[in-house]
Amino acid sequence: MFSAVARRAVAQSTQCAARRSLTTSMRSFQQVNTSPGSPVTSQPVKANATTEPVLPEVKDEVKRINEIPEEPTPKKKKFSFTGFLFKTLFFTSVVYGATLYVATKNDKVMDFVLDNNLPYSEELIDLIETGSVQQLQKSLGRLPQNIKLPSKDQIDELAHKIEKGGETLIKETKSKFGQSSKYTTPEEQLQKPVEVESVGNVIEKLPMIRLKDGLSDYADETVKGTIASFNDLIALVDASNIGSKKDGLIKNINENVHALTSKLVKLSNSLEEELQKKLKTTQTELLSAYTQKELELTQNLLDQFNHEKSNLEKKYQARVTEEVEAAKKAITQAAVNATTMVRVEQTKKFESMIKQKIDDEREGRLKNLNALNNRVEDLEKYAQALEEQAVAANNRGVIQLSITKLKSLIFATEANTPAKFLTPYIARIGDATTKSNDEVFSLALNELKPLLENESNQSILSIPQLLTAWEQLTPELRSASLLPPNAGLLGHVASVIFSKFLLPVKGNKPDGKDIESVIARVNLSLVRGQLDVAVEEVANLKGWSRQLADDWVKEARVRLEAEFLVGLIDVESKIM
Structure with missing residues (x-):
């Protein structure tokens, strides 16, 4: 804006200077050469030959300046109340919407909105939080359904009313124009001649009094x-x-x-x-x-x-x-x-x-009949108690006999003894404990039946047999302990060879975590008859060693569980 004003000022000053120089040149060109006392006629007078001619550069500059179009002065924009109102409303709506949107993100702004109870705040906040584009599209889609177009009868009625109103308006306009034609302007009234009404010498008579036809x-x-x-x-x-x-x-x-x-x-x-x-x-x-x-x-x-x-x-x-x-x-x-x-x-x-x-x-x-009756009742109760004790003693004997036989088959079986299934003995114990209604018997038998269902006196390994199996498993454990991670065939061969050079550990080392210490502790526990300690040591092994000893752990656990359940039934039968 300032550059345009500067250019306009320079152009105007240049134009004024050129005009002044052109005017001076023209005056000097048109200056008349007269002598004193000679008359000045209206004929053209030649200019003085001594005057300086106008330079062509001046003429070109004047022509160029005249050809430069003057830049139009920018008109001031009129103040529009409608535009001001629209801008104010738009700005207020944007600020209000932004405030409500910030209120959904900031607790302090939300407290301000709730305290001042802004109009339509709850509805707009709900719309901002739960609204979506799909809901807006649905609302816009339902908008044409809510807009009802007028029927044909309503359109005809509206057209008839408009036509009738137009005719009435035309009639009123014509009547107004007709009435206005009766009136004349003051100029026309002054131009009209004065009319003088002649009044005759006529005297009206007063009416006479007459009775009506019916009253005369x-x-x-x-x-x-x-x-x-x-x-x-x-x-x-x-x-x-x-x-x-x-x-x-x-x-x-x-x-x-x-x-x-x-x-x-x-x-x-x-x-x-x-x-x-x-x-x-x-x-x-x-x-x-x-x-x-x-x-x-x-x-x-x-x-x-x-x-x-x-x-x-x-x-x-x-x-x-x-x-x-x-x-x-x-x-x-x-x-x-x-x-x-x-x-x-x-x-x-x-x-x-x-x-x-x-x-x-x-x-x-x-x-003495009541005393006799009471004595008979006491004898009946005593006989019933004796019968219960006898039945309990019989059941206890049957249970102890079955438990003893089961223990002898499980724990004291020789190698040359023929194989016998353990299920009949467990069933005999169950028949003997059915009438006792003891939960310990029922729980123990429920665990013992599936454990020894297909087992015989030769299938459950004894502690010496478990020790022998452990000794047979020891070389494999030593070689497995020397295997590197993701070992191949060469690693297995090398581990078998190097395991032959390992020195066995004697005695109990409670703190040793190497395979030799574990093997020594398991051997010592099996020699002492502490099968549970040995099983715990083997179960704590990791990696390939644990997988090699998995079958041994299963056989040892079968024996441990059988010993525990049989011992539990034996103890419960002694105190029943």
């Missing part, structure tokens, strides 16, 4: 004479000639008025007398009719009263009869109930008397 036959002579006198007076007034006839006419009018007044008085008196007579006659007739009507109404009321009285008496009689019957039935039932209660009470008293008599007889004759 009923009027008497006095009324007609009075009317004629008034008409004569009106005629004299219209003729304006009342000089000599004034007194006679006024006297005649007074006489007619007095006669009319007296006749009116007589007429009013006679009318009052006739009215009194009519009133008396009407009063008498009304009194007689009233008395007659009163008698009729009284008779009707008496008839209605008697009729209602008879109906009420009938209803009351029927109700009393029903109540009497109900009272009779209630009294009869109460009497029957009282008689029954008396019989029941007497029966109870009779039974108590008989019972008391029997008790007295029993105490007298059968005095």
Whole structure:
């Protein structure tokens, strides 16, 4: 903007300088050469030959400056209230929406919004938090459905109303233009000639007094004479000639008025007398009719009263009869109930008397019967207790025998002993413990049956057999301990070769974690009979060594579980 102003100022200053130089040049070019005293004519005068010619560079510069278009001055933009209102509304909406959006992210802003209770804040926050583009598209899709187009009948009715309103508007416009054509402007009124209305010497007469057609036959002579006198007076007034006839006419009018007044008085008196007579006659007739009507109404009321009285008496009689019957039935039932209660009470008293008599007889004759009965009951309880003890002792013996046989088969089996299944002995123990309802027996047998279901006395390894199996497994464990991670065939061969050079460890090393220390501890535990300690040591091995010893661990655990369950059943059978 400042560069445009600077360019415009430079151009204007250059143009002004060029114009001044051009004007000076033209003045010098057109300067006349005259001598003093010579007249100056209107003919063109040659310029002085000594004047300097205008340079072509000046002319080109003037032409160029004149050809430069002047830049239009920028018009100031008018203030628009609608634009200002729209911008204010848009800015306010953006700030309000941004505030609500920040309120969903910041608790302090949310507290501010809730404290000030901003309008539509809850709805807009809910829309911001839960709204989505799909919901907005659905709302926009439902918008055309909510907009109902007018039907054909509504459009026709609206067109008819518009047409009718247009016709009415045209008529009103035409009438207004027609009325306005009647009025003239003040100039036209001044141009019109003055119209003078000529008034003739016409005197309108006063109207005469006449009776209506229906009343002329009923009027008497006095009324007609009075009317004629008034008409004569009106005629004299219209003729304006009342000089000599004034007194006679006024006297005649007074006489007619007095006669009319007296006749009116007589007429009013006679009318009052006739009215009194009519009133008396009407009063008498009304009194007689009233008395007659009163008698009729009284008779009707008496008839209605008697009729209602008879109906009420009938209803009351029927109700009393029903109540009497109900009272009779209630009294009869109460009497029957009282008689029954008396019989029941007497029966109870009779039974108590008989019972008391029997008790007295029993105490007298059968005095020792209760003592004998109590003695028999005690003997019965003692016999039942002995039977239970005998059954328990028998069951205990059967259980101990089965447990002993099972122990001998499991724990003291020689190598040349024929194989025997252990299931029949377990079933015998279950039959013996069925009636005891002992949970320990049931839980132990439930664990022992699947453990020894397909086992025999030769399938469960003894501790020496487990020791032998462990000694056979020891070289493989030594070679497995020397295997590197992800070893191949060469690694296995090397581990077998180098395991031959390992020196066995003697004694117990509780802190040693190498394979030789573990082998030594397991051997010592098996020699001492501590199978559980040996199994724990082997189970703690890792890697390929643990996989090699997995079968040995399973066999050892079968023996451990069998020993524990059989020992538990043995201990429980001893304390049952």
